[in-house]
Amino acid sequence: MSLKIYNLSQPFHHHMPEWPSTPSVNVNVNKFHAKDGVYQVQWDGIMHRGTHMDAPLHVTENTPDISHYPLWRLCGTGVAVSIPKGKWGVITAEDLENARPKIQENDIVMINTGFHHKWGDSDEYFAYGCGIYADGARWLVDKKVKLVGYGCQANDHPIATKLVDHGLGPSQPHLIEEYKKVTGRDPKDDFPDWEAGHKTLMVKGGIPGIENIGGDLDEVTGKRCFFMAFPWRWPGGDGCVVRVLAVIDPDQTFRFGSGQ
Template structure:
């Protein structure tokens, strides 16, 4: 069998880079071999850390939780596309339309902007990242894709989050002035909606969005693959870490069993 498997996730654990909010993930060793004869850890923190998936409930009240996504959305064919972006650039509908391989209806889509190489506890990754916004999310919903992953800090551009004057923000008010100095425009001119991509993808489209894709993403970019990404079976969950696997069969010799 010539099946090739690639892990598209970042490491998870104590000291990992985290979105600038609180609380952080803290991992405590509760038992260890020299004293207890076994190793056991305990962690505290929120689910929105590292490579993870949001549920509609995270951004809109009275909407589905993690188990509201049908399981068929987490497995299937799709594409990993290269859409290189720099500081504060937007992944546009035109970018998605022109991406290669072509994004087709029913695809799982992994977007490689190049930012996963910069994942760290820095403003460069979390505050100055590019990202999706309203028009790109609307294009993906209209295309009826199955699932979307992106290698940036969130499903939304950072200027559409609470880092600036949205929702409970601004938590990073200096970014408002920085953005105006950098672009000559106000944040609210370019990003009037709070987390529009989250709400359009998940609430309107029922499409899971995975944030902080990374790992072997470059190795499958430009290819059509089979993707697998499963969150926990958590009926009350508003978000959850996921492990994403991309599979390629160069020899076309692998087949799933028929159940007989």
């Protein structure tokens, strides 16, 4: 059997695209080969940057941290599915039900919305991006999937975040009137709850969610793969940058069990 390995992570570096919040990621060189004989860098920044995994603790008090995800959730067989979306598109339960290859119980699911091609420091990717909401997240919980990765800006639709009138927001108040103008509806009517996708998936379902999947996502979309994603073993961690890999069996016949 010949297996092929694919990268599904965005690059992590100084001046990388970041979700609209503070602080930025800063990478400083502390030691140089020419001066010190070794090369050493120091990075400073929150873990919710680039391709990263959230913990329930990120959105709800007194819930598990990043180190509490059981190992069986972090690797296993699953599917990369195509669910293309445009500006402010919503990943729905119907989209997930109709996705192919069919999403099965105990699958890891990677969702290709097409937005990973827009990855950049822009409103187009972050503020006008797509995302899931309560309905789609409930479907994934009911299906008992192991882990979900999104080829877009976050675990939640941007209109369900602090970018508009939720939580600490609005940090991008212009989006409220823009949404009304484009859709003819109030954003709080369409997205009444703050980050319901996060809270349904992770807090109620215990399912890790990975934001900003990218890299070779197109090459594995439409296929059944073995996925791996390993956060730090970090007690108290609210999230973690992760390297995500997909392993393909060209015959599409190999499948691991649930790992439990």
